[in-house]
Amino acid sequence: MEVIQHIIQQNEQGERIDKIVSGLNKEWSRSQVQQWIKDGHIKVDEEKVKPNFKCPAESTITVTIPEPEGLDVEPENLHLDIAYEDSDVIVVNKPKGMVVHPAPGHYSGTMVNGLMYHCKDLSGINGVLRPGIVHRIDKDTSGLLMVAKNDLAHEHLVNQLVAKTVTRKYTAIVHGTIPHEYGTIDAPIGRDPKDRQSMTVVDNGKNAVTHFKVLERFKDFTLVQCELETGRTHQIRVHMKYIGYPLAGDPKYGPRKTLNINGQALHAGVLGFNHPRTEEYMEFQAELPKEFEQLLAQLKNNH
The missing domain is CATH 3.30.2350.10 (Pseudouridine synthase)
Incomplete structure (x- = not known):
């Protein structure tokens, strides 16, 4: 789970917490944020609050982004520019504008969706949302990424990154x-x-x-x-x-x-x-x- 913290500034004090949090990421809808608050994924100074809570200055909002439960990454027939492929590794030339793996706000159209359709077998080390992903590049950055087809390849490639x-x-x-x-x-x-x-x-x-x-x-x-x-x-x-x-x-x-x-x-x-x-x-x-x-x-x- 990703955890994000935000300290309330003077110009934000008195604002509703759901409005402030939905403004932190344009991909988070107000209704989604309200549900996160009700489920306890969003707290103020470690305390549960209601969506209409008015935030005092210098208080700390903590957002714990929940992993989608039981989400299966759907294979999608997307065009992928494959630079190299064998039984262990795929090298993909990712176009600008494509997200690498599913995340809140992006559950389809990602490179992983396309890879799941293309080859079916990817390493499971990073879980259901990021199978095979060894490293990432930003959505609007284009270029080459290496992807692991099995756990042995995944660990080997990660060790090279660390080294x-x-x-x-x-x-x-x-x-x-x-x-x-x-x-x-x-x-x-x-x-x-x-x-x-x-x-x-x-x-x-x-x-x-x-x-x-x-x-x-x-x-x-x-x-x-x-x-x-x-x-x-x-x-x-x-x-x-x-x-x-x-x-x-x-x-x-x-x-x-x-x-x-x-x-x-x-x-x-x-x-x-x-x-x-x-x-x-x-x-x-x-x-x-x-x-x-x-x-x-x-x-x-x-x-």
Whole structure:
């Protein structure tokens, strides 16, 4: 179960708890939140309340998102761009806009729904909602993901992630002109205490390291390649914002005045790992999506 906490600000005091909580995530309906409150999944300062409870300032709302009971992931005949497949592993080139696995608000149309239809056999380590999923990329990030077909493969791939031996290179467009050619961002990432739906650099966060190099410079923007050493939630988006070069189009961490695109300009273009059975190193590349290429052409023309 995922647990989210939110501290009531001065401008929120006196507001109904169901209104405040439904505003924390646009995918949570008011009626769904009210049911969670009645079921005790939402508390204020560890106490059960009613949906019309008026929240005092500096009190803490704790939302424990319940796992859907008895939910079966329905196989769906979705188009999947399979870069590689054998009896242990699938490598999928996920399109922008597709959610990786079912979650509150997204129980169909996800990559997992498509995989269940495509191959039927996925590892069960992450349970019914995330079968086979070893790592994730955000909904609006495109690119390569490795998926495990059995538990042996799953454990092997996860161990490689922990050992930092998996190659993960992303192409991104960021705001601003980065003056130097290379850089390493070593800054811990955790939940933003002011916004529990966002991540940020915090002293008590988890270790996070991103390496980057400049590929091309444009007027007011830079094309970079980012290589992950660790894999924290929103890592590249948070780290590039932290050093003053937020991703173009990023609705959460970028500026309001940005390029007219749907979500961040970020593509997981290179993925490499040792095969869980043969130990052979395998590396895959996915070309930039057409939308990304068109954006680059536009920046070059403006430049």
